[in-house]
Amino acid sequence: MHSEEGGEINVFLTMDVEIWCDGWDDIDRKFPSAFDKYVYGVTPKGRYGLPYQLDLLRDHGLLATCFVEPLFSARFGNEPLAEIVGLIDERDHEIQAHLHTEWVDEALTPLIPDNSVKRQHLFMFTIEEQVELIGRAIAMLRNAGAPPINAFRAGSFGFNNDTLRALAKVGVDFDSSYNTCMYGPESGVMPDIEPTDPFLWEGVWEYPMTTFRDGVGRMRPAQLTSCSWKELESLLWQAVELNKNSFVFLFHNFEVLNPAKNRLDDVVDRRLRKLCRFLDRNRDVFRVRGFRNLSPDRPVENNKSLMLKTGLFDTGLRILEQAWRRRYARRS
Numbered sequence: 298m299h300s301e302e303g304g305e306i307n308v309f310l311t312m313d314v315e316i317w318c319d320g321w322d323d324i325d326r327k328f329p330s331a332f333d334k335y336v337y338g339v340t341p342k343g344r345y346g347l348p349y350q351l352d353l354l355r356d357h358g359l360l361a362t363c364f365v366e367p368l369f370s371a372r373f374g375n376e377p378l379a380e381i382v383g384l385i386d387e388r389d390h391e392i393q394a395h396l397h398t399e400w401v402d403e404a405l406t407p408l409i410p411d412n413s414v415k416r417q418h419l420f421m422f423t424i425e426e427q428v429e430l431i432g433r434a435i436a437m438l439r440n441a442g443a444p445p446i447n448a449f450r451a452g453s454f455g456f457n458n459d460t461l462r463a464l465a466k467v468g469v470d471f472d473s474s475y476n477t478c479m480y481g482p483e484s485g486v487m488p489d490i491e492p493t494d495p496f497l498w499e500g501v502w503e504y505p506m507t508t509f510r511d512g513v514g515r516m517r518p519a520q521l522t523s524c525s526w527k528e529l530e531s532l533l534w535q536a537v538e539l540n541k542n543s544f545v546f547l548f549h550n551f552e553v554l555n556p557a558k559n560r561l562d563d564v565v566d567r568r569l570r571k572l573c574r575f576l577d578r579n580r581d582v583f584r585v586r587g588f589r590n591l592s593p594d595r596p597v598e599n600n601k602s603l604m605l606k607t608g609l610f611d612t613g614l615r616i617l618e619q620a621w622r623r624r625y626a627r628r629s
């Protein structure tokens with residue numbers, strides 16, 4: 298399947314690392330158990346959180362790019378953030394910045410002057426506020442022990458042109474907030490194109506999240522919880538054949554847990570293991586890397602004909618698999 302003409306492709310295993318208290322009431326009481334659940338993935342049968350996934354990747358010689366959300370520490374202090382940074386750094390994975398503005402109005406000391414309402418997305422903030430928040434987020438990560446940061450992803454992919462201008466101002470070279478399935482087309486960034494390969498915009502290199510059109514015509518992200526292994530495998534080879542520059546996967550620290558986060562999702566876990574083995578075996582073609590020391594050299598064409606697609610058969614298998622996962626999740 299793999300064509301002789303296809304060259305190497307950069308693969309970014311991006312993991313958004315974040316904590317939620319499942320609502321905004323009584324968060325100080327809920328935080329310690331939320332931390333165990335989201336960071337360590339503590340379940341009655343074992344721990345399947347951040348360290349579990351990072352170890353699995355490292356055992357296969359694969360680098361994770363962890364976009365770490367630090368604003369929660371404006372409420373809960375530097376220590377839990379430093380613990381997260383330590384877990385990643387001691388396993389030699391990359392630490393970059395992620396930012397969920399839902400935490401802004403929960404800070405003990407205001408991060409910006411206007412905290413009157415909770416604003417869910419970065420695009421709801423002025424450019425001055427975005428500069429301030431991104432600068433603060435990076436300072437928090439550095440203060441928690443992270444090496445220099447040169448890449449960013451907005452929470453829930455909710456970015457806009459101002460986010461890229463703010464990043465340029467703060468001195469961040471790379472962004473990976475563009476997602477054709479979520480806010481990308483409304484962001485004002487490269488309008489009408491739905492880019493799927495890196496491009497330079499407002500002084501920042503944008504590495505869009507890899508998305509594809511599935512067999513029933515829906516756009517989906519390249520994410521373990523959203524695609525079957527067969528779909529992912531076919532997308533990876535297709536990206537090589539289309540001579541794409543990069544493939545950007547999305548994971549979360551809680552990716553292999555069921556929605557209630559009290560059990561391992563075996564289907565997603567098997568997909569992750571297959572992906573690890575595949576990337577390890579095919580490292581001559583798929584170059585897993587991060588944003589540190591990245592120098593984008595070749596300009597890449599972005600147009601809709603280069604959109605990745607999966608066939609009806611693979612999509613059908615995934616729909617069956619997802620239905621089975623939902624049924625199983627309900628029963629346990």
Ligand SMILES: [Zn+2]
Pocket residue numbers: 313315395397451452453
């Ligand atoms: Zn996030």
